[in-house]
Amino acid sequence: MSELNTVKSAGVLKTISGKKYRGHLVASETGAAFYEKGNDTPLVEWNYTRLHRMDNIRRGGTSSQVTVILKDDSRYIFELDYGLKVYNHMDQHWADKPVTPKTRGDELHRLAELRGEKIQVPKKHLITRRHPNRSIAGDIGIYLMLILVGAAMVFPLVYLVGSSLKPLDELFRFPPTVWPQHPTSDNFSDLFVTMGQSWIPFSRYLVNTVFITFVGTFGHLIIASMAAFVLAKYEFPGGKMFFALVTTCLMFSGYVTGIPNYLIMSRLGMIDTYWALILPAFAAPIGLFLMKQFMEGLPTALIEAATIDGAGQFRIFWHIVMPNVKPAWLTMIIFSVQGLWNTSAATVIYSEAKKTLVYALQQIQAGGIARTGQVAAANVIIVAVPILIFVFSQSRILETMASSGIKD
């Protein structure tokens, strides 16, 4: 008896007469046997000439019952103590866990060798179709389209990263290359070292942008979530109308409202302060819109239960609602960051020391083609941040976007 393929499982054996024996069932490729506890000789033994089959009934996933059926139609019931045990009809033996196709194939071969049999391994289909109503030609077409258009989508970004790593001579080589032959980080160090000695160092723009993005996003998350919470979960006069207004304002970008906004901000004395960028970001319609739609999916019972427990509204909001909408946080964050990080803010901020990264990029760009490398490097820094945030939070963001629809 080969030890390799022997599986031992502890449990209770029930005979037809109703007697119970505690012990363990041993199964191998030559047969099966039941050993009573503390006894070395088997109580019953079935070799394959007697054994018809062994059935496995899973109960609740963790405990299982095995029926040993003999060829004379008598049967034993073996109840497993613990753990998931699976009897495999294919290779007729016990396993501690469901046998994966790969190991099953391996075991099958080993068994066949031991018994001296030949086993036909079913041929695998080269293309397995997930859906019966999908044509293979269509699948190929879709892959082809995705690869072609995907390449076109990603090419400018690859070219951008490539340019940022090119030394000066390669930037102006004819014909131009996409990827540098001798990559260098000179362009990046130029940004911080060479331009670091200019009137306003490049790092200053970076710090400004990080500050604006961080404060704006954080405030937006809190303020818009509070509003979204009451709009989603309570009915009060004006609530629906307010939300309809917000939905309409999704369409109006910062450019269209830029001029009146400038007039209003100058009245409020906010021109040339960070507030001119941060406060409008707090009220960005897209964040409230997505958060409200997502919060509608929260079970109302959750809030009712907390109200009955005597929790105040703010407690409910902070300790019950907010932790339950974490995926929506990330979505709000990505859209807010996207807006703030990419803002050039040239119209509301005049002091050079308060300007943003994108403004700096535009200034470097205005420096002409001699600065091509630095432009690419600055651009890579600007582009990398939102993309990285998105890469790491994609699944959560998509979860939120599933509730983004406008019900008209």
Added chain:
Amino acid sequence: MQSQSFGSRFMAMKRDQFHHGLAQAKRNKICYLFLAPYAILFFTFFILPIATSIFYSFTYYNILEPARFIGLQNYVNLILQDEVFLTAIKNTFVIAVITGPVGYILSFLFAWFINELPKWLRAVAVVIFYAPSIAANAFTVFSIIFRGDAYGYLNSLLLEFGLIEAPRLWLTDPNYMMTILIIVILWMSMGTGFLSFVAGFQGIDKSMYEAGYVDGVRNRWQELYHITLPSMKPMLLFGAVMSITSAFNVCDVPRALCGYPSTDYAARTVVTHLFDYGFSRFEMGYASAIATILFLVMILCKKAIAGLLGRVGT
């Protein structure tokens, strides 16, 4: 005895109603309290500007002098005298008509294609398609790709294959500008709407597809029209709103790529025109009239699309 008990019950009911009303009022108060910070900022920076725009559009206002009411003069000048505005309208219209619907349909199609991929590949594909729009400033790389000298990538490629004899001024020649702009805007059009579509596809109940198969849905197009589209209507409308937004608010791309102002105003859009009058010439009244027209057009567009989408899949 009976009446007394009725009376006391009536009183109790009234008291309950009063307390209920009180609780309602108290809850409403809390609701307004929660809404207040957002509402105040929203009204200040989104509603008030729109109202201000409409108000100033009927005045002559240059910041230095107080606003002077001139009726519809701004609108009359815009339409009858301002030739650059007509160019801007024409360009914006061409861009909106091409990039709006095409970008919208492409977003939907590719979200659909991506949905057919295995899960891990889907995640990669979503990043690839969404990256250009999330990295809003990445488009400036096109100023290198389409550069007018022989070092520009496109020029050098075409020169090498002998398709052109001298480098073309892609970004300064009025003949090419609009085409280049449309290409770049389409490249960036897989935005928020696209993301909403991807999520929408994943959120559709799988059992509906199985039921559809049993009912005789034989290929993916039938499945799309009869099952997928009707259950995605809300996302479709959201995507449409996002498309309108990006199609009409084209400003950064022409300014960064084609120069500001561009040669012969060939890349002028309504929003760059608005910027020109607002921030360069400080003719705030005139700029406000442009903004007001844009508001109106966008709202009408949204209404029309909502009406169209109402009939999808029926």
